[in-house]
Amino acid sequence: MYSVATRKEHLFERVRAIYRKYKTPFVGIHIFNQPHLLVRSPELLKKILVKDFDKFINRNIATNESIDPISFHTLFASKDATWRNVRGKMTPVFTSGKIKLMLPLMKECAKDLNAYLTKCNGETVEFRKVTKKYSVDIISSCAFGINSNCLKNADSEIMKMATKLIDFDSFVRSISIFSFFFIPKFVNIFRLTFVDKTASDYLIDVFKGTIKEREEKKIVRNDLIDLLNHLRKNETVNDTYKFDDMKMAAQAISFFSAGNDTTSLTISFTLYELALNKEVQDRLRQEVRESFDEVGDFTYESVQGMKYLDWVLSEALRKYPLTTFLNRISVADYTFEETGLTLDKGVCVLVPVAGLHFDPEYFPDPEKFIPERFSDKNNIKPYTYMPFGEGPRNCIGQRFGLLVSKIALAYMIKDFAFEPTSATSIPIKFNPGSLFLQNKGGIHLKVVKI
Numbered sequence: 001m002y003s004v005a006t007r008k009e010h011l012f013e014r015v016r017a018i019y020r021k022y023k024t025p026f027v028g029i030h031i032f033n034q035p036h037l038l039v040r041s042p043e044l045l046k047k048i049l050v051k052d053f054d055k056f057i058n059r060n061i062a063t064n065e066s067i068d069p070i071s072f073h074t075l076f077a078s079k080d081a082t083w084r085n086v087r088g089k090m091t092p093v094f095t096s097g098k099i100k101l102m103l104p105l106m107k108e109c110a111k112d113l114n115a116y117l118t119k120c121n122g123e124t125v126e127f128r129k130v131t132k133k134y135s136v137d138i139i140s141s142c143a144f145g146i147n148s149n150c151l152k153n154a155d156s157e158i159m160k161m162a163t164k165l166i167d168f169d170s171f172v173r174s175i176s177i178f179s180f181f182f183i184p185k186f187v188n189i190f191r192l193t194f195v196d197k198t199a200s201d202y203l204i205d206v207f208k209g210t211i212k213e214r215e216e217k218k219i220v221r222n223d224l225i226d227l228l229n230h231l232r233k234n235e236t237v238n239d240t241y242k243f244d245d246m247k248m249a250a251q252a253i254s255f256f257s258a259g260n261d262t263t264s265l266t267i268s269f270t271l272y273e274l275a276l277n278k279e280v281q282d283r284l285r286q287e288v289r290e291s292f293d294e295v296g297d298f299t300y301e302s303v304q305g306m307k308y309l310d311w312v313l314s315e316a317l318r319k320y321p322l323t324t325f326l327n328r329i330s331v332a333d334y335t336f337e338e339t340g341l342t343l344d345k346g347v348c349v350l351v352p353v354a355g356l357h358f359d360p361e362y363f364p365d366p367e368k369f370i371p372e373r374f375s376d377k378n379n380i381k382p383y384t385y386m387p388f389g390e391g392p393r394n395c396i397g398q399r400f401g402l403l404v405s406k407i408a409l410a411y412m413i414k415d416f417a418f419e420p421t422s423a424t425s426i427p428i429k430f431n432p433g434s435l436f437l438q439n440k441g442g443i444h445l446k447v448v449k450i
């Protein structure tokens with residue numbers, strides 16, 4: 001992992017290399033003196049992620065409430081009872097009914113994206129930046145209740161803060177974030193925070209300001225702020241965990257940091273593959289146009305009904321699993337009955353998502369982009385495909401992220417063709433400094449209005 005910490009190799013490549021080298025059900029490795037078990041066997045993964053979840057409830061992420069109260073209360077980093085309480089409260093916020101109510105807000109941003117591309121007709125566009133503007137617009141609207149207008153305004157303040165929040169381009173910040181997973185001692189010694197403090201303070205102020213305005217003007221938008229406020233108001237004396245302003249803001253910040261790059265990168269990697277696979281692009285456009293013409297717009301039901309769109313996105317998430325590994329830590333000594341192996345309390349388990357997604361046994365010709373693999377999802381062996389993780393601790397924003405990505409792709413592919421140019425990096429190279437899977441130098445594609 002030295003090569004990863006020093007930004008010579010991306011974690012994605014490292015995880016795939018270890019997965020390929022050892023053919024055993026699990027591999028023991030040390031990362032900076034910390035013992036880890038990399039588990040390759042889907043059967044053992046099922047036990048860790050689902051059947052014996054109580055023994056592996058936490059991620060191995062350093063948290064310290066006094067140094068970094070925001071991260072301590074986020075779903076991603078919280079532990080034990082705090083996590084159970086927050087997840088229990090937040091789960092009803094992400095039902096399909098609630099996400100459906102946010103569709104009008106998402107569609108406004110997708111139309112802005114379409115208008116943005118219209119102005120770029122015939123030009124080569126760097127799509128990572130554009131899709132990030134789109135995702136920041138959506139999450140600002142849904143999680144903070146504000147119109148950030150990043151697609152319209154090149155100097156948007158919130159865009160700067162979104163970039164700063166988890167900034168991998170800064171060497172110091174990327175080492176800090178690496179420490180949270182692999183060198184937890186550094187977190188206490190150097191008093192590190194998982195998200196940048198200036199950016200999180202800015203977002204807390206925005207959040208509090210919106211809550212105040214909603215209360216005063218009785219505004220209802222059916223967004224995350226309304227849902228969080230509703231949860232707080234309905235708390236009873238029996239609630240062991242109560243939301244205050246800071247804990248509510250922590251959730252909004254966690255959605256901002258967990259939801260932005262993940263969705264924008266997913267959309268840009270999908271466009272990259274569509275540009276390189278013209279027949280897939282044409283077939284997708286045909287489906288999208290037929291669906292649009294039937295209703296004269298995109299609705300929640302019509303987006304869910306586009307099967308090929310779903311296969312395309314599923315395949316993009318297989319080839320580009322943004323979180324290249326999942327991690328859990330054993331809360332007590334644990335014996336795998338099948339193998340007799342005993343894991344001591346406190347050993348970190350790594351789930352090599354990047355390795356599994358490229359294993360030819362589960363995905364023949366893994367380097368090829370073949371959406372049809374997902375035509376029958378029952379054919380995918382359980383615990384070999386996990387772009388959103390698995391079990392009770394999986395991605396709570398999966399439905400939201402998929403809808404945001406599908407709406408963007410539908411609005412773009414309906415009216416534009418995407419082509420590779422001499423600026424497009426083929427094959428793709430990954431940026432070793434980033435935690436999420438991110439390519440080096442952006443995704444440059446030519447846009448043609450059709």
Ligand code: HEM
Pocket residue numbers: 075076077087254255256258259260262263266317322323326327386387388389390391392393394395396397398400401402405
């Ligand atoms: C395409 C987009 C996305 C991808 C690929 C993705 C992927 C993931 C993955 C792999 C995990 C870890 C799951 C595990 O350990 O089993 C995760 C966790 C999480 N994600 Fe996402 N995510 C996406 C979008 C979002 C969005 C839009 C939000 C919020 C609005 C979000 C919020 C979270 C949170 C809060 C967690 C921690 C859940 C917990 O520990 O209980 N994600 N995500």
